[in-house]
Amino acid sequence: MKNINSKRVFKRNEKEPNTDGDYILYWMQINRRFQYNYALEYAVGWANKLGKPLLIYEGLSCDYPWASDRFHHFLMEGMEENLSYAKENNINYYSYLEDVPEAGNGLLYELADNACTVISDEYPVYIIREHNEKVGPTLEVPYITVDSNGIIPLGLTEKAPYNAYFFRKIMQRNFVECFTHPPKKESLDDLENRNTVSLSDNFLEKYPLADEKLKNRSSFISSLSINHTIGKIDLEGTRQAALGKLGQFIEYGLSKYDDHRNDPDINATSGLSPWLHFGKISEYEIVDAVLDHQPQGWSLDNITFNKGSTGGFFNGDPNVDGFLDEVITWREVGFHFAHHESNYDQYETLPDWALKTLEKHKDDPREYVYELEEFAQSQTHDEIWNAAQTQLREEGVMHNYLRMLWGKKVLEWTPNPEIALAYLIELNNRYAIDGRDPNSYSGIFWIFGRFDRAWQERPIYGKVRYMTSDSTRKKLKLNQYLEQYGSQKTMDI
Ligand SMILES: Cc1cc2nc3c(=O)[nH]c(=O)nc-3n(C[C@H](O)[C@H](O)[C@H](O)COP(=O)(O)OP(=O)(O)OC[C@H]3O[C@@H](n4cnc5c(N)ncnc54)[C@H](O)[C@@H]3O)c2cc1C
Incomplete structure (x- = not known):
């Protein structure tokens, strides 16, 4: 990639490709699609350069943080769709579902042993960031991660943007150039060597194909030691x-x-x-x-x-x-x-003005204080808050405006801001189907002042922006919403 897209490419080690390897390996970690995928397109470029076939590996462990039926169903629906697509289009696609924690730990390394080069997804948070940091130095071949997350390449900014205005300026300067260097619609279109990659019997015995498990999704999921109380939702992960x-x-x-x-x-x-x-x-x-x-x-x-x-x-x-x-x-x-900012999920990375003002108001008296599981079960005194939490718990989603109010009230109804932050990360990532994302941390840390400015000083919040359920009720049309989620439905946890 010689144009602006070169800013999407991150070399994770200094190794030379193994030209005797059998294939180029693409490890599909988060951008789980065959279309509009810069990382997959980049892997195709390597395959063509070395005249090798491409093997795509997509896996799912069973001990990822906040593992539950909800995430497993959504991910497996997507994997099943990818498997059918790969079969129809003769793509070397191997998918693996771990059934016992750590059973799949050596898998990537064994696949990499026969690879010329390994390409994967650049992603700045959650276990994917950790994988990428860990894997690069341990492989004997190049490990390259490619950013297919957004329009503006991650390598284009030089430091953490402290607010949206600062980032928007960079976006505005670069939008046209970035947008006019799009990913290909079909990332595999240009792949030249379409030979079949066969994995050894030994390997497949140790790490069996996911095909049968994907077909019997519900029974497979129920056999896992993951959180079964966070149930499947109505949205399909395809x-x-x-x-x-x-x-x-x-x-x-x-x-x-x-x-x-x-x-x-x-x-x-x-x-x-x-x-x-x-x-x-x-x-x-x-x-x-x-x-x-x-x-x-x-x-x-x-x-x-x-x-x-x-x-x-x-x-x-x-x-x-x-x-x-x-x-x-x-x-x-x-x-x-x-x-x-590798400490993106740590309280200390809030802006100085927010840390200072929250510290000053840390000991202000709180009229209401709730425990984590009281929040989780919508057991506060506030009808709107409870309704929003009920929607999140049962349906895995919450409307953006209510998400802001929801977060602000947790700041107000916990003993101190650090506890509020821990509760919000837990509630969001446990229940939200879009949780564990960079936007989970932007949204949650925005509650405490990240990407925002100082406002008029008040108890508990200090100069951090304040929101009330009363003004939300006046501002928004909520009748239908409260009718649907308003009664205090609870779920066993
Ligand atoms: C406390 C809190 C927690 C949040 N947690 C998450 C989370 O876990 N995952 C997540 O994706 N978003 C999160 N957000 C941001 C926002 O609420 C959601 O992105 C948005 O509600 C998703 O709904 P939508 O797809 O209908 O958005 P639309 O309004 O249709 O917007 C389209 C897309 O733009 C992006 N977007 C929209 N609004 C925002 C925003 N305010 N901040 C960042 N991106 C935005 C999202 O990718 C969204 O899908 C959180 C916000 C708050 C206040």
């Missing part, structure tokens, strides 16, 4: 479902986005975050599809650099422009922050 959701949003939600994105009773947001999180759909294809709905005559020439301000950049339909600001600036600022 690319097909993601594309359907995008189509629906463009048809029914997009034209209402600017006015109604904050109203839980009106379906004006895309609901795409679960599939974005697991990489079933790429941000590029969402942006491309939405840009098609700018007014007639609009083109990239209408774009004007506007020094990081929200308006006056895309200069098109306010619904399209507003959505693009969320999916590009707000989604990507968190990726770039975590890319540069």
